[in-house]
Amino acid sequence: MKLRTLISPLIALLMVAGCKKEAAIVPDTITPEYSLPQGNHPYDTQIVDFYHTYGCYVLYKFTEKDFNWNISSKLSYVADQGDENYIAPALVALDKYLFKYYSTGFLKKALPYKIILSARIREIIDGNDTLATPINSVSTFSHFAFGHAGSSLAGMTEDELKVMKVDLHREFWMQAVSFGKIHLPPAFISATNYADVFPWTAKSNGVFYPTVDGVAADVYTDFRGYIDVIASKTVEELEQSLFKPANDPNGKYKLKYNMIISYYKSVYGVDLQGIAR
Structure with missing residues (x-):
């Protein structure tokens, strides 16, 4: 009887301790890598809306790492910042020559983490910056970049615009299929x-x-x-x-x-x- 008397209070104490509420687990807050809007132009509202619809950042202010980093390598290209005076026509061009051909649902699957708007993209060959040969578009695992977010867009011929359109679709698709967002047939x-x-x-x-x-x-x-x-x-x-x-x-x-x-x-x-x- 004495042993039972001693054990019972011990069990009661353990039960009370087990029933105590544990502190609620609060998840860490992850700070977004980028902040929108990047400016206070009318087109910034459009860029913010695009992000809310597709979960894709459109950046005209970016770092070299934003543009060059490709997991295990760097792009052999350089990109100038987007010209804030020409971002609006660049967005119109992206819609006209690329986005309009795909549904909202497909774009949500296929778009990269970010789209970079550059006034000019050039390839680096043997350490030399090929200033005379601007590039329409390039892509990495996390972005595709548009190289005419500047004054060059307005002066392009119809033939040049056709080539630009092909380049945009190619880079859009390559980042989508190469990293498994869209499956190959x-x-x-x-x-x-x-x-x-x-x-x-x-x-x-x-x-x-x-x-x-x-x-x-x-x-x-x-x-x-x-x-x-x-x-x-x-x-x-x-x-x-x-x-x-x-x-x-x-x-x-x-x-x-x-x-x-x-x-x-x-x-x-x-x-x-x-x-x-």
């Missing part, structure tokens, strides 16, 4: 054995770029070639050129083109053929 992935692709076998395999910067083709550089073609040529134009037997002896260009068009239309509701119209 499974049939396209399995359509080519890239170990068999050389400059002399590229045509028979339906590959546009057998090498890129000295590196052998893979499914991503292959897809890049198709986006260039899709964004620049209508299917009617391709039937009269690329898809002719002399240029497409095994029918692989047409086959892989149709794989891409069909997949993105059926799975994502994207009409890629509408880009070139």
